[in-house]
Each structure stands twice: as C-alpha cells, then as structure tokens.
Amino acid sequence: MxxxxxxxxxxxxxxxxxxxxxxxxxxxxxxxxxxxxxxxxxxxxxxxxxxxxxxxxxxxxxxxxxxxxxxxxxxxxxxxVLVPWDQETITNTPERVLARPDAEEPLRTAQAVLGEAMNTAMSGSTWRDQAVILRENPELIERVVTAFRAMESSLVEGLARKTGTSCEDPYVRLVGATAITALRVSVQAWQESESDSSLHEYMDEAFERLHRGLRPNEQ
Amino acid sequence: MxxxxxxxxxxxxxxxxxxxxxxxxxxxxxxxxxxxxxxxxxxxxxxxxxxxxxxxxxxxxxxxxxxxxxxxxxxxxxxxVLVPWDQETITNTPERVLARPDAEEPLRTAQAVLGEAMNTAMSGSTWRDQAVILRENPELIERVVTAFRAMESSLVEGLARKTGTSCEDPYVRLVGATAITALRVSVQAWQESESDSSLHEYMDEAFERLHRGLRPNEQ
DNA sequence: TGCATTTTTGCAGTGCCTGCACGAAAAGTG
DNA sequence: CACTTTTCGTGCAGGCACTGCAAAAATGCA
Structure with missing residues (x-):
C-alpha cells in the first residue's frame, strides 16, 4: 500500500x-x-x-x-514508468509559478504552468505509447494519479507563495486540485478523440469553462 | 494492478x-x-x-x-474497507440527479447530490474512524479514490441523462470530475480543522468558489 | 428429509515489493 | 598510478496481497 x-x-x-x-x-x-x-x-x-x-x-x-x-x-x-513527468518538472513547478505575472489569476497561472509541463512531457520519446496504453487501460490512470498528486502539491506550493498564503489555504488547494482535474479530463478527452486537434485546445476549453463557473453553455 | x-x-x-x-x-x-x-x-x-x-x-x-x-x-x-459509500449509494446516484429540478445548474446538482451522499456516509458507524485514518495516512486517499471514480462515473451518467447529452460529453465530464475534486478537498480541509463546523460548510464554500470561476477573493 | 443454491474455506500458486549484504564500477585523492 | 570512498548493480530470502479452483459447510426450499 x-x-x-x-x-x-x-x-x-x-x-x-x-x-x-x-x-x-x-x-x-x-x-x-x-x-x-x-x-x-x-x-x-x-x-x-x-x-x-x-x-x-x-x-x-x-x-x-x-x-x-x-x-x-x-x-x-x-x-x-507511465507517469508523464520527470522529477525535474515537478520540482521546477513552484519557480515557474512565481515567474508568471503578478496580476494573473491563480487559475490562469495553473493553466499556463500545466501547459508548459505537458509540453515537456509530450516531447518525451515514449509519450505517444504511454498515451495509448492509458487510453486502452483506463484503470491504470488511478495508479498514475500518484504522480499527478505530486504535481498538485508542487502547484499548490507555488500558488501559495505567489499569493502570500500557506499551502493549507483552502482556496489555493482548490485551485490546484481543480486544475489537475481539468488536465486529467482534457488528456482523456484528447486521447479518445483520435484527434488532429492538439491537447492544448482541450485544455483551453476546460479551463475556460472553469473560469466561467462551470455554467452550462448558453446557446 | x-x-x-x-x-x-x-x-x-x-x-x-x-x-x-x-x-x-x-x-x-x-x-x-x-x-x-x-x-x-x-x-x-x-x-x-x-x-x-x-x-x-x-x-x-x-x-x-x-x-x-x-x-x-x-x-x-x-x-x-475505507471507502465511505456503499454500492447502493453509488448506483442510486443517477436517479437522485434526475430527481433534482430541471432548471438547476449541473454544478449545483452535483453539489446537492454529493451532499446527500456524504450524509449517508457520515451516518455509518465507522465513518469517524475512517476519517481519522485517512487524515493520518493521506497516501491511502489515492487508493480510496478508486471508489470516488466510481461515484464520478455515476454522477456523470446522471448529469448526462439530465442534460440530454452523452457520458462522453466534455462539459458533463468536467463538472463531474470537478465536483468530486471539490468534495475531496473539502473533506481534507474539514478533517484537518479538528472542527466544530460541519463538512457541509466546507463543501458549500468550495462549490461557491467553483461557481464564481475560482476567482481570487476580492477583498 | 432430500436436493439445489449460496457462502466459506483451504490450498496452491503468481507476482509485487522490500531489506540486506556483497562485489564491481566509478569518482575523488595524492 | 595506487588507494580510499562513494555509488550502483545484483542475488537472496522473505512478506504479503490477491487469485482460481474445488471441496465442504450452511442455508433455502419442497
């Protein structure tokens, strides 16, 4: 365990x-x-x-x-072996958060930093295969989530420092957790789409919805 | 695995x-x-x-x-043994989602249904101890998340039926996943607070923030 | 009481994962 | 180039989660 x-x-x-x-x-x-x-x-x-x-x-x-x-x-x-990020990327995260503009909203910061992180991940030589494996075996995502949690912590730490609060602050935690969740959902949607469209498009869509309070599409 | x-x-x-x-x-x-x-x-x-x-x-x-x-x-x-919900609660979820008012926003529906589910969970005889164990061993949350995922699916299914879309719809998925995440963060915050305040207060706060697009508190 | 169904149990086995201690390869030192 | 120190690979021995299978016990029903 x-x-x-x-x-x-x-x-x-x-x-x-x-x-x-x-x-x-x-x-x-x-x-x-x-x-x-x-x-x-x-x-x-x-x-x-x-x-x-x-x-x-x-x-x-x-x-x-x-x-x-x-x-x-x-x-x-x-x-x-299936986690998309190396240790370096995770430990870097707080710095990259702090490097973002001061005025930026935390959710946007998270979006940007996770976007960068995924770029790094996707440049790895095994990423394609990893994505396929995860698509074909969704149960594995559970296990891989451990690494996501590490990224979440790192993200929360950065955001906390950036906004001058602590890592235990409920707001900062919620932003971090939600951002990771959005990433997960985006990756999944992207994988299932056999798509020509990029992961970033899915991420942008998800974060946009979050930013709008998850309200249903007014059509 | x-x-x-x-x-x-x-x-x-x-x-x-x-x-x-x-x-x-x-x-x-x-x-x-x-x-x-x-x-x-x-x-x-x-x-x-x-x-x-x-x-x-x-x-x-x-x-x-x-x-x-x-x-x-x-x-x-x-x-x-640590999952807070029984199978019944999970399979019930889609019905309970459909039982909510038609006009209600999906995020609100999720909040309400998860609230009910947690009431059921908290009435169980072992809930208190379970909560303590999870607080003292946060790693275990990873494993328990499997059950959360089942709840997430159930929630998504209900929301999909309610809004007339499919379970694969990105919006519905995002709402479901985000709601579960909010719940997780709330439970954690509540556990750490040694509090007299109820879990529902934490949940309300978290969902309110989500509804406001996770914007920082204007103070 | 006799028969069908369901649940418990023992057994044997697979495979993940760990600590430990030893040997070999590499790095630092003069 | 020897000599020590650090680091890494490896074998071994073992614990434990978890599984399928088939016999045995418990229960439900006629």
Whole structure:
C-alpha cells in the first residue's frame, strides 16, 4: 500500500529529461540515464504489445538487460514508468509559478504552468505509447494519479507563495486540485478523440469553462 | 494492478447500508451483512490502532473470525474497507440527479447530490474512524479514490441523462470530475480543522468558489 | 428429509515489493 | 598510478496481497 521513499540512485543535479542532455555529467550519470531509459522503453513497449497485466517486472528487466532488483531502484512501482513527468518538472513547478505575472489569476497561472509541463512531457520519446496504453487501460490512470498528486502539491506550493498564503489555504488547494482535474479530463478527452486537434485546445476549453463557473453553455 | 470483478456474494435487493435495515431478508442476507460489517469494523479498528501498514489481511480476518480467503469475497483490496459509500449509494446516484429540478445548474446538482451522499456516509458507524485514518495516512486517499471514480462515473451518467447529452460529453465530464475534486478537498480541509463546523460548510464554500470561476477573493 | 443454491474455506500458486549484504564500477585523492 | 570512498548493480530470502479452483459447510426450499 503506502510506498515509502525508495533507495533510488540520487539524481545529482542536471536535467534528467529522457531525450535531451544525453552527454551531460560523468559516466555514472550517463549510465543511470541509460538504465532508466532502457527500463522505461522496455516497459512501455511490452505494455503496448501484451497489455500491462500480462507483463511482469521480470519481463521488463529481461528486455532491459538488468536484474529484476534493479527495477525498483528506479521506480517504486510497476506503473510508475507511465507517469508523464520527470522529477525535474515537478520540482521546477513552484519557480515557474512565481515567474508568471503578478496580476494573473491563480487559475490562469495553473493553466499556463500545466501547459508548459505537458509540453515537456509530450516531447518525451515514449509519450505517444504511454498515451495509448492509458487510453486502452483506463484503470491504470488511478495508479498514475500518484504522480499527478505530486504535481498538485508542487502547484499548490507555488500558488501559495505567489499569493502570500500557506499551502493549507483552502482556496489555493482548490485551485490546484481543480486544475489537475481539468488536465486529467482534457488528456482523456484528447486521447479518445483520435484527434488532429492538439491537447492544448482541450485544455483551453476546460479551463475556460472553469473560469466561467462551470455554467452550462448558453446557446 | 487492475482489479477485475471479484466473486463477491451477490447483493440481492434491499439496502446494504451498514447501520439500518438490520432485520431485513433471510438468514443469508443477515449473515452476509454481519460478515461485511465484522470485517469492516475489525479492519478499521486495527488500522487505527497500529496504522494500516502494520495490519495484514490475516490480522483482520482473525479479529472478524473468518477465513482470510473470505475477506476477498467482500472487498477487492485491503483498502476498500475505507471507502465511505456503499454500492447502493453509488448506483442510486443517477436517479437522485434526475430527481433534482430541471432548471438547476449541473454544478449545483452535483453539489446537492454529493451532499446527500456524504450524509449517508457520515451516518455509518465507522465513518469517524475512517476519517481519522485517512487524515493520518493521506497516501491511502489515492487508493480510496478508486471508489470516488466510481461515484464520478455515476454522477456523470446522471448529469448526462439530465442534460440530454452523452457520458462522453466534455462539459458533463468536467463538472463531474470537478465536483468530486471539490468534495475531496473539502473533506481534507474539514478533517484537518479538528472542527466544530460541519463538512457541509466546507463543501458549500468550495462549490461557491467553483461557481464564481475560482476567482481570487476580492477583498 | 432430500436436493439445489449460496457462502466459506483451504490450498496452491503468481507476482509485487522490500531489506540486506556483497562485489564491481566509478569518482575523488595524492 | 595506487588507494580510499562513494555509488550502483545484483542475488537472496522473505512478506504479503490477491487469485482460481474445488471441496465442504450452511442455508433455502419442497
């Protein structure tokens, strides 16, 4: 049930984005990135082939050519390979919130910051497949939500600092939680639409509705 | 990971509320209710004593005096004992949505129906303890959210029928998801406040903010 | 009482996930 | 280049959640 902090190889500085910055850091850094990526690629690939239920951690590690034990040095659970954001993006969030204009309404700020975050996520090499897996196995969203919650906290922290209140402030919390929810709904709608339209269009629509107090469309 | 339907004893009609209707139905019905309740009580009680991590299914069953196997005839997971709603409440939801005035805005409808649902939940004998457990172990909320998702679906279905659209309609989905989120935030705030004020006050505040487009308090 | 149905239980098994301790690879040091 | 220190990969041993299956017990009904 509860997942305590694991003994993951610490991320010593520098970006940990999957795609970029490949040559940065020492040998160690590079190897860690390689292992992480290998595991993620293997997992996502197998998940798509057979469906997540039919893939064991052992399978993943066989493909990634590491010991099964190693998997849990990088991910706390089997499903964590599906989270769209890296740690960097999450920890960055408060700063990015503070970087927004002072006069901006919190909901708008959240919209903008989450938009940026999704851009980062979508530039990852496995995003497409991840999206397909989540569409075909909606149950998994529950598990992935843990990562969303981390983002929510980060968002709330930023908003709290920006508005000069605390993270426990009900208003700030509500904005954070609602924004994440809007994101979730948008991603889902976007995935189901097999669409040519971009995720951002769905996000804009959702946030616009929120901003209008969720009133029904006057037509 | 994914939790397929389990082989639970079928709930043949009649309410399954923990407290009320104790004498209804045949011996079988009563015994089933008794077992369910015994398991839930035992689990909640042990969770409070030792913390959920230190309680095994075996422990729970020992206290409830049933076989460990039986636990999973009633609950699909260890944490399911913590969900605040019974199946009845969830399946009822679409009807209750339709019973609301035609002119009412969807967000208001959601607020009203969730309010009723929480009243039912709070009348359960284990609610107080459940609330404490969730407060002390916020990680568990993630798991319990599964049940919230079921409620969300039910809510969306009702709203869709009420407004003459489909369950896939983005607006209806957004309202449902947002309402559940507001509920979650409200419950959390209420729990943390050690308060004399009622949950409904927190819910009203949250929904009012939503209705106003999450704009910051003009002061 | 005898038969059909439902629920409980034991058993055996799969697989996630953990702590621990050891060896190897890499980094820092002189 | 040796020498120490840190970090990472790995094997092992084990706990525990959860599942399907089939026998056994309990209940409902004629």
């Amino acid at each position: 509860a997942r305590p902090a694991h003994t993951a190889p610490r991320t010593t500085g520098s970006t940990a984005s999957t795609g970029a910055d490949v040559g940065t850091g020492g040998l160690r850094e590079r190897k860690k990135r390689a292992t992480h990526q290998a595991l993620q690629r293997a997992a996502v690939s197998l998940f798509r082939e057979r469906g997540p239920n039919a893939v064991t951690v052992e399978d993943i590690c066989a493909h990634a050519e590491v010991s099964p034990r190693t998997f849990f040095n990088y991910f706390t659970s089997k499903e964590e | 994914a939790r397929p339907a389990h082989t639970a004893p079928r709930t043949t009609g009649s309410t399954a509320s923990t407290g009320a209707d104790v004498g209804t139905g045949g011996l079988r019905e009563r015994k089933k209710r008794a077992t369910h309740q015994a398991l839930q009580r035992a689990a909640v009680s042990l969770f409070r004593e030792r913390g959920p991590n230190a309680v095994t299914v075996e422990d729970i069953c020992a206290h409830a005096e049933v076989s460990p196997r039986t636990f999973f005839n009633y609950f699909t997971s260890k944490e399911e």
